Amino acid sequence: xxxxxxxxxxxxxxxxxxxxxxxxxxxxxxxxxxxxxxxxxxxxxxxxxxxxxxxxxxxxxxxxxxxxxx
Amino acid sequence: xxxxxxxxxxxxxxxxxxxxxxxxxxxxxxxxxxxxxxxxxxxxxxxxxxxxxxxxxxxxxxxxxxxxxxxxxxxxxxxxxxxxxxxxxxxxxxxxxxxxxxxxxxxxxxxxxxxxxxxxxxxxxxxxxxxxxxxxxxxxxxxxxxxxxxxxxxxxxxxxxxxxxxxxxxxxxxxxxxxxxxxxxxxxxxxxxxxxxxxxxxxxxxxxxxxxxxxxxxxxxxxxxxxxxxxxxxxxxxxxxxxxxxxxxxxxxxxxxxxxxxxxxxxxxxxxxxxxxxxxxxxxxxxxxxxxxxxxxxxxxxxxxxxxxxxxxxxxxxxxxxxxxxxxxxxxxxxxxxxxxxxxxxxxxxxxxxxxxxxxxxxxx
Numbered sequence: 001x002x003x004x005x006x007x008x009x010x011x012x013x014x015x016x017x018x019x020x021x022x023x024x025x026x027x028x029x030x031x032x033x034x035x036x037x038x039x040x041x042x043x044x045x046x047x048x049x050x051x052x053x054x055x056x057x058x059x060x061x062x063x064x065x066x067x068x069x070x
Numbered sequence: 071x072x073x074x075x076x077x078x079x080x081x082x083x084x085x086x087x088x089x090x091x092x093x094x095x096x097x098x099x100x101x102x103x104x105x106x107x108x109x110x111x112x113x114x115x116x117x118x119x120x121x122x123x124x125x126x127x128x129x130x131x132x133x134x135x136x137x138x139x140x141x142x143x144x145x146x147x148x149x150x151x152x153x154x155x156x157x158x159x160x161x162x163x164x165x166x167x168x169x170x171x172x173x174x175x176x177x178x179x180x181x182x183x184x185x186x187x188x189x190x191x192x193x194x195x196x197x198x199x200x201x202x203x204x205x206x207x208x209x210x211x212x213x214x215x216x217x218x219x220x221x222x223x224x225x226x227x228x229x230x231x232x233x234x235x236x237x238x239x240x241x242x243x244x245x246x247x248x249x250x251x252x253x254x255x256x257x258x259x260x261x262x263x264x265x266x267x268x269x270x271x272x273x274x275x276x277x278x279x280x281x282x283x284x285x286x287x288x289x290x291x292x293x294x295x296x297x298x299x300x301x302x303x304x305x306x307x308x309x310x311x312x313x314x315x316x317x318x319x320x321x322x323x324x325x326x327x328x329x330x331x332x333x334x335x336x337x338x339x340x341x342x343x344x345x346x347x348x349x350x351x352x353x354x355x356x357x358x359x360x361x362x363x364x365x366x367x368x369x370x371x372x373x374x375x376x377x378x379x380x381x382x383x384x385x386x387x388x389x390x391x392x393x394x395x396x397x398x399x400x401x402x403x404x405x406x407x408x409x410x411x412x413x414x415x416x417x418x419x420x421x422x423x424x425x426x427x428x429x430x431x432x433x434x435x
Binding site: 010011016 | 155292
């Protein structure tokens with residue numbers, strides 16, 4: 001089962017820090033992340049891609065669902 | 071495609087270069103020396119123009135501040151990122167904005183001006199920069215310890231429009247300059263407040279900076295924070311570009327004067343240049359971004375960032391009314407004590423809102 005985190009409403013840099021911590025913990029697999037700002041979407045995507053994860057972004061009602069996998 | 075370009079490293083470098091060149095030219099066109107752009111100083115000048123402090127040499131409604139917010143608003147509307155939100159410990163953010171301003175006015179500049187002072191050859195700014203990095207580093211310690219101001223929530227669109235409307239109001243005051251029996255509106259006739267670039271040029275440049283910075287998430291504090299915290303150099307490259315572009319522009323415009331003494335709007339008390347920026351760096355980090363970033367966020371509907379800006383305005387008024395702000399002669403009478411008190415308050419906030427407090431409570435049990 002995929003793991004998921006909701007980082008909506010958190011101030012920078014908590015969204016990216018929270019997701020980074022989780023990715024370091026799970027090492028591989030799939031993590032779904034719900035974010036509500038373009039800043040968090042970009043920061044998390046950049047961090048994950050730099051760490052060799054694949055990121056797929058889907059926009060829904062002004063929020064973003066990031067599917068991060070390795 | 072366009073969205074991808076805006077979040078690319080090329081674009082944040084372009085934004086840094088644009089800000090660096092703009093700052094040097096705004097100085098050439100009339101802004102105070104090494105203060106082509108200084109978010110803290112310009113908020114302070116604006117507070118003075120409204121009569122919130124009576125330091126007669128630093129009173130002027132700076133169009134750059136207005137342009138930053140409205141430029142960010144334009145970008146956010148065009149790219150559908152205008153998202154009214156509020157409710158993440160607003161009073162704490164007010165206090166952090168207040169204290170950040172106290173620290174910045176003891177040093178005499180925000181993180182933006184720290185870079186611009188360096189680019190103008192002011193060696194005293196090295197101590198401010200060191201303080202800034204130490205302040206950010208302390209903030210990172212608390213972030214790693216679970217520091218969190220809580221989640222914001224989506225709110226009514228009108229909430230997100232309040233700060234842009236305030237800025238439009240300030241612009242009208244700047245243009246029409248109403249004269250009231252109280253003496254308001256207060257515009258300096260001498261000193262840094264009397265030095266300014268033409269309004270039309272300043273606002274156009276600031277609108278462009280606000281637009282680009284909203285797209286790239288430009289932030290001078292996050293630039294350092296992200297390198298240390300998550301090994302991300304994206305924003306750092308933008309900030310280095312700003313510094314180098316401002317330096318090159320100053321050399322071309324003959325505005326580079328290396329040294330420590332007789333630097334414009336600066337003092338040589340290195341302990342409090344350092345201390346002031348430790349406080350500012352810590353307060354900005356605890357609030358999530360530098361003063362410029364807080365303006366850009368308030369333009370895209372973040373009411374908590376707007377409350378931080380209001381805290382900065384109040385802090386500026388207080389710092390000048392209560393002999394805290396420095397002058398070229400050195401720190402104000404109560405400047406050093408205020409920095410220490412400010413640091414204590416920041417530590418209490420950071421400790422109380424992190425997992426450190428929970429851990430201590432559990433240890434007691």
